[in-house]
Amino acid sequence: MNTPGISLCMIVKNEAQHLEQCLLSVQCVVSEIIIADTGSEDNSMDIARRFGARVVALPWEHDFSLARNHTLRLASYGWILVLDADEALAGWKPDELQGLLESERADGYFLPFIHYVGEALGPDYVTDNVCRLFRNDARIYFRGSIHEEVASSIWSLPGGHIAYARLPVRHYGYLETEIQRKHKASRNLELIHTALRLEPDSVPLRYALGTEYYQQEQYQAAAELLLPLLAEVPPNSGYTADLYLKTAFALQSGGWFADAASVYEAGLKLYADFTDLLESYAGLLVGQGQLSRAYPLLQRALDSGDTAHKYPSSSGSGTSRTRVSAGRVCERLFLYEEALEHYRQALAYTPDDLAAWEQLATLHLLAGQAEQLTAFTRPLLPALPRRVLSRLVPAALNARAAPWLAALLAAPHLPDDIRQVLQVLLGTLFRDPEQPLAASAGLARMRGNAPDNPWVSGYLWALTCRSGGIAAAGQGFGRLAELPPGLAAVHRRLAQQSGDTPLCCTDLSPPSRADVSYAAQLLLQSGAWDTLLLLGSHSGAARFLWSRLPLPLLRGLRDAPAPFKVQWCAMYTGQAEYRPPVDAAEWLLYAAIATSCGQAPQLSPADEQALRQSGSAAAIIGLSYHKLLLAAEVHPQGNLPAAGSIPWLLLVKSALQREG
Template sequence: MSIPDVSLCMIVKNEAQHLERCLASVAGLVSEIIIADTGSSDNSMEVALSFGAQVIEIPWEGDFAKARNRTLRQSSCSWVLVLDADEAAGGWRADVLNELLGAEQVDGYFLPFIHYVGEADSGDYVTDNVCRLFRNDERIVFQGSIHEEAASSIWALPDGKIAYAAALPVRHYGYLDEELRAKNKTARNLELIQTALQHDPESIPLQYALGTEHYQQGAYETAAGLLLPLLKTAPAGSGYLADIYMKTAYALQACGRTKEAKAAYGAGLRLFPDFTDLLESYAVLLLEEGELQKPYHLLKIALQSGDTAQKYPSSSGSGTSRTCVVMGQVCERLLRYEEAADCWEQAIDYDAGCAAAWAELVPLCLLAGEEQRLTALTRQTLQAMPSELLGRCIPAALNAHAWEWLQVLAAAPQLPASVQAILRVLPELFRHTQMLDAAAAAPLERLLREGPEQPWVHGYLWAWACRTGDAAAAGKWLARLAPLRPGLAAVHHRIGLESGGGDPAWPQQSHTDHSGDPAAKLPGHADHPAGAAAIQPITFPGLSYAAQLLLQAGAWSSLLTLYRNTSPSLFQWCRLPQPLLRGLLQAPAPFREQWCSIYSSHAQQYLGTTCAAEWLLYAAVSDSCGRVPQLDPAAGKALQQSGSAAAALGLSYHKLLLAAEAFPGKNPRGSIPWLLLVRSALRDGL
């Protein structure tokens, strides 16, 4: 296959660390390389020469267009490709490039530029389309001392045409945070733009460039002041008017000028009705003000438009995965749970590792009892799921007792062997609710002997000892965990295992004494004969860690004791990871019945900010026991006044249950997703 008849033209200064990547990306795709060096002091030119480049030295005169045009005059091929050293061709193919160059009616091509932003490992990017591939014609030149462009000179040709080359993406690494810090590009750009504006103060492209520099630095008030007047003066066919609307509207929004931001969004969408970034950003503004229906409509249009990067400047996930995530959040707030799940699953279809979508979909499916949906989706995407994402899904599966899903997660080849070994043991150990044999934990102990020190194995061994009532073993594993989990000691004493607790018998009496401190007479307390030292106060992080271990291990009696002996102001179930709430409903019926009894005794203390969520959770557990949840007048009034749609729906269904209880045989139609209402109440801040 012939090498494309293309000259690569570049200007370079001290780019040795990037230049090799750039030149390697076009190997076999260009016939000659021309590099103008503007004063490098590193080995940039040695790198260039190693790729067979023709190197010329030119002085830097503060004008990018002038420097680029010097390289164009040195080119001898029929077509010219212009790149910077911090850019690279993204998987181009010579046959595709040759086919594009053979189009007789095309004078140049817009290439899709992918500008990576933020930290290097974030994967975030913004896109735009830049004309950097064009015919070698002396009439086609760059214009502008900074943010120079060649498209205007092509459009000025008789019948000049620029097409879009979707198959020729360019990856740009120069906007990554470390690059911006190292090269101080902002200061350089501002100086060049200000100098150029002194010579041409009415230049709209320069004013746009100046506003963009301030926008990128987060100086939104300054950016808005520069960009807002351009909405009236920028020509409609400029190619950057859509971006001016996007940046102006967002800058106004960011500095609190909401009314003006709405006007800018509205005007922009009348001109560019399928601009997905503009649609999504406007929807987010309206969501922040409490609107739901209009954002739903805007996001629906954005998803129908899809990825419009070839038409407008865009950012990663616009019209695809990110927009799906936002749409799912709107649907959930509208209590359209199934539609929300569909949106998040669609986001994962676009990007299997979309952490934001998994973070929403996992608890929603588990709370809805749709483990099978997660299992099927995970089977499809397992190979592409990052290890970090698996590390968040596995605890969720354990908390929800979602053993089938956990089995699929455990098969991920990207998991460390030590984690896979543990996950082969835990389901068999924990899923059998009647197993109380202390020796059953031998496989876990063997893992400690065979592999490196693994603190979370110690935690499971402690929880198993609590389940079997083995006080000595619980103390042993607590001692191993204490340096890493100091809050666990207070929980351990609160459970009172030393005095004969544990799962062989369901506890019926509270350990609370009349002093008001639930731990006052527990073994190990400073006033207790067995106490050698004062116990540190129990903290929520320690309680959360212990509650998850106990629930995962099925140590139901110990978990009930902890709940009974801890103040409701601290032990708020709805502050625990949401999948654990599904785990509650997997518990044996005696546990759930006693849990409801303890909640009822604490109910008056839940009339604060957690009233709605905690009562809805209680209703879910009570309903799972086949009982109508109780609701005293004070709690009912608090729920009514909460303003939560989830609470209102729960109260309405509760009335139906009461009516059915009063009139047997008149059962309410259907059922209600109590745990999903808990999640919605939490989103409402209740």
């Protein structure tokens, strides 16, 4: 196969850490490499020469177009590709490329650029389309000292045409480490302000300045610059769609919601399938509680799908991310089946989407649908990375969902130390909950081989609390240093509450909420019900709200042994200093546990009035179910429904969503 006739033109300064990756990506694609060195002090040019590049020294004159155009004049082939060192081609197919170059209809091509963002290279990115592949023609050149572009020079040619090519380019320069290393923000602002002194009315420069402020989250400054441009920029400018998106979001972030809504509406009249604009507008409406208006916008975005080839976009817009957003809106509308379908579709796009997994798993578990969750999970096990498994495994343990936990045990990327603990728990405690000693023995053997494993130590502590109480747990761990510090603080608190003499120590600081939550999870998973009740009882500290524990744990509470649940309900109703003021999520959890052990939830007139005035739709639905339960007690043979169609635990989640 013949190599396409392309000259690669670059300007480079101190890019040794990226240049090799860039040049490796263009092998077998370009015919020559021309690099203008603007003052490198590392070994960038040694790397360039190793790839056969023609290197020329070029003094930096604070003008990107000036430097780029110098390299264009040195190109000898019919087409020119322009890249930066922190960019790389992504899977270009030479045969497809050759067909584009042989076409007589295009003078240049917009290439889809994938700009990775965030602290480190990961799944988050934004995209746009930039003309970086074009004919070698003296009339085609870059314009603008910064944010330079060649598109306007092509469009000024008689019949000049730029087509779109599905030839992606990966860009790593927007990662936070790169922005800081190159001082991009201060450099760009300096160049833009210098250029604006010469051309104060330049629309591209004002847009560039507004974009810089936007990227630095200076939204008021960005909005003041970008909003007036909407009346000056034609719809086909190439960046007008992005201008609408940035202007609306800057206004929204600055608190000018009505103005933002007007810009969103105007933008969608021009770009009806612009998924990022649709999703961002939906976010504004969700924040205002206008869910019934937000959901159709998300549905329009999903119907449009991935439109990154037409508009600047961000990862997951129109696909996985929008599905998760739609699912969350459906939950707030109490459309749980629709929400589950959105999360399933999100995982069809990206099987390792952590947000979708967490939402899907929580809904299934709270609804008592562990079997459906297990069936859905099994085919996706090979795609589950550690970061996802590290969230799903605790959820399965907290919900005491043994079949789902057994399925997760087969995940190939599950760390070996976690796999060994799960094998012990599944083979002993989850198989026969009334025989904790076998679990303790298995974990003790593991602890002998890995004494520094805090997970094993935590389970041994909880199991000892179950079999022998707090005092036995203290004796089993002769030194608090054998426990994680937070768990040791919880143990001291429990020892003080139970009247046992706390282990000697110098650190008497109270446990944090995270420490108490961790201890609660260990105790529930181990079946240490008496100690769990003690942990949640009032002790003069901050009010303990069970509903604020990890949501899957609420399923574990709901499915706990009946004697524990009866005591739990008695604690809720019997401790006046613990319960008031009534909390919607906490009362709904109490109702869930009470009904699961055959009790009708109690509710004083004052608490009922407070729940009605809380503004929580979940609380209102729960109150309606409460009335049905009372009616069923009075008329047991009257065929009255004893519960509603929404499981109580899902109402707890909805109440917490409103609070959040």
